[in-house]
Amino acid sequence: MKVTVFGATGQIGRLVVGDLLADDHDVTAYVRNPGKLGHSDPHLVTVTGELSDEARIQQAVRGSDAVISALGPLLRRGSTGTPVTDGTQNIVAAMQTEHVERYIGLATPSVPDERDSPTLKAKVLPVVAGLLFPNALNELVGMTTAVTQSDLDWTIARITRPTSGRPKGTVRAGFLGRDKVGSVMSRADIAAFLVAQLTDETFSRAAPAISN
Template identity: 45%
Template structure:
């Protein structure tokens, strides 16, 4: 199975590529900067370099894919402007339609509710912090998720709050706010592993599971 990963050289994205390779998938990694491509990938990964505004490069990366995985996350730089990842997500979804790719797996925030949820104190708190702490990044995350949820793709959005640089545990709380007990912290390694599992698992199609330790 061929998987195209966006945000592939980021903290979670690079770990996700590693997990996909370990599971025997063929991986295409889309990255902005070739210098950030891990040397450990060697010739095992097809790399496409481009900005999220480059529709042609995005189309090239998705050609031949069976699944698209997005580990894209907004810049936390308060000087950042615009909503580049919303534009990039549009290019990704357009390319998926052109190439007949139905499956999309991405990351998001509990500020966006799963269709079966109602707001809880946790989702309200996270939303409040996003709106007032990093409003541009918050708006970008919401814009990306809304595009995906309304795209007609077989989507899964994995939601988490406080990613940590701690070892993979393989032990996660997974579920939905208001129904399941979900915490805050989670390791980036466990996010990557859970993301990779979704490639051939249909449990959470058209759902936004929340995960934590």
């Protein structure tokens, strides 16, 4: 399978690229700085560009079977603007133009899924996120909306506390108030979950919360 990865130089994105290459997929990594990618493989090509560069994004997704986005907003209280939202809109537009249907990405439980049940956690998370990181929450809502309101075949994994270290190999996935999903998950397991969605239709057009 040919997969385009956005956010490929981030902590989760690099793991996604490594997992894809280990599974013998052909990978196109869209990056600003190829030197930060940390991978060299005959099945890996890079396209260098910004999230604002519509033509380069379209080039990166052309001929792909799926897109995995490990993009996320800056968790800084003083950050402004919507570069990740705008970039995600450009990715969705490029996928539609190039007839690439499968999109797999990230968000947090601060952005609800319609399958969540009303719980205290579901109510508190957006409030806390809005107080601590208002622009980041705005970005998360914007990038998620860009995908969920499209006609793409999407899955968005909602994560809360990514950690470093060895993978645990266990995954809880589901919806707030309905399933037993915690908060902590290793980045290695998050990456593995994203890659697994290439062939798993369980959460097609859904945004499960995931944890170890």
